[in-house]
Amino acid sequence: MSLNSAFRDAYNLAFQVSPIVLTGGNMTMAMPVIGLTGQLAALLQGGAGLEDFYATYLPIPGSNVINNAVATYPFANQQVAANAIIEQPKHISLLMIAPVRATGGYLTKLAIFTSLQAAFQNHNRAGGTYTVMTPAYIYTNCVMTGMTDVTGGDTKQRQVQWQIDFFNPLISQGDAKNAQNQLMGALTGGQVVTSSANSGTFSGAANSAINFLAAPIPL
Structure with missing residues (x-):
């Protein structure tokens, strides 16, 4: 096998055959989507082409890599307006x-797809959660929001094209838990919260509350 062929096979595997990886939940280890269709054997045997696998995947135009919103309240000047960007979750x-x-595929189609669903x-x-790999960007800690039949009229087969939608939150559940634990620990210990990592939008209110509670009571 030539070097170019090896690179092509690796590219096809990562971005077309198995670009979805299941993580967390009840999974003890990451599971590539190809492991859900019972076709790992074709991969392990080597030399398998795209036509040897149950499905191939393509990114749909319109996915986000940056998704910001701008606050709509009046701004004092352009510099303030530039700093009023609000980061939004990404979609892929x-x-x-x-x-x-x-011919035999018609007999196994229902079983494979039902197992996958x-x-x-x-x-x-x-x-x-899911890791979704595209040629330009890798999305981590995604959640699945939908799986929809989008088969067009250009094929005689039915239900062969499915749109799978993912939502990429700003932070993962683990990040939120760690931030909450750090913030609550600071509150419990009577410390002023100064790190933006665990304070976020709560920093001003939290600091004010801690300073108030930590201040000596006037006699």
Whole structure:
């Protein structure tokens, strides 16, 4: 196998065959989506092409890598306006293309897809997250918001194209938990919160409350 062929196979695997990785939830280790379709054997045997796998995935135009909103209240000047940007969560959608490629595929299509849908649904219910890999950007700690049939009229097969939507929150559950624990620890210890990592929008109110509670009571 040539070096170019190896790079091409690695690219296809990462961004077209298995760009979705399930993490957290009930998973004890990260699970690539290819592991949910029972086709890891084709990968391990080597030499498999895109047509040997159940589905391929493509990023859908319109996904965010930066998503900001600007406050609409009156600004004192342009500099203030430039600092009034509010970061918003990012969205990413993939198109899953899963046509039947052989006669026997019609018999296994229902079983494979039902297993895949159930795995996604159980992972979502367990609070699991996803890593979504695209050629330009890798999204981590995503949550799945939808899986919709978007099959067009350019194929005689039905239900072969599915849009999978993900929502990329500003922080992960672990980040929020750590920030909350640090903030509550500072409040309990009577310390002034100074780190932006654990204070966020609460810093002003929290500092004022701590300073008030820590101040000596006048006699």
